[in-house]
Amino acid sequence: QVQLQESGPGLVKPSQTLSLTCTVAGGSITTSYYYWSWIRQPPGKGLECLGYIRYSGTTNYSPSFQSRTSISRDTSKNQFTLQLSSVTPEDTAVYYCARWRQVVGQVWELDYWGQGTQVTVSS
Numbered sequence: 001q002v003q004l005q006e007s008g009p010g011l012v013k014p015s016q017t018l019s020l021t022c023t024v025a026g027g028s029i030t031t032s033y034y035y036w037s038w039i040r041q042p043p044g045k046g047l048e049c050l051g052y053i054r055y056s057g058t059t060n061y062s063p064s065f066q067s068r069t070s071i072s073r074d075t076s077k078n079q080f081t082l083q084l085s086s087v088t089p090e091d092t093a094v095y096y097c098a099r100w101r102q103v104v105g106q107v108w109e110l111d112y113w114g115q116g117t118q119v120t121v122s123s
Contacts, residue, residue, distance in 0.1 A: 006097050011119075011120050019083050030056075036071075069084055090121075099113075
């Protein structure tokens with residue numbers, strides 16, 4: 001059973017950088033062929049995928065967030081981290097870390113999620 005747990009500050013000031021860490025237990029983030037993702041849900045809106053880091057360490061970001069998002073990892077701690085710069089109140093959301101699993105071909109699914117952490121951007 002894979003478990004993911006988000007951690008980080010719940011309040012960030014505008015223009016600062018939001019930084020969250022996801023700690024993974026029950027499976028290695030370097031195991032082929034899983035991808036590890038950050039997803040958020042603003043209040044009253046749907047889920048948004050910010051990007052992911054592959055088992056190999058390479059990354060991919062959603063176009064909407066690419067200019068101010070960075071995802072990295074610490075394999076010694078089995079953690080991966082989100083940094084979102086220049087935040088505004090519109091970045092207020094519940095942030096989740098999750099794992100992508102390839103089902104077949106180009107079909108992927110999110111099979112494990114963290115419980116989510118509320119981040120509020122406010123002065």
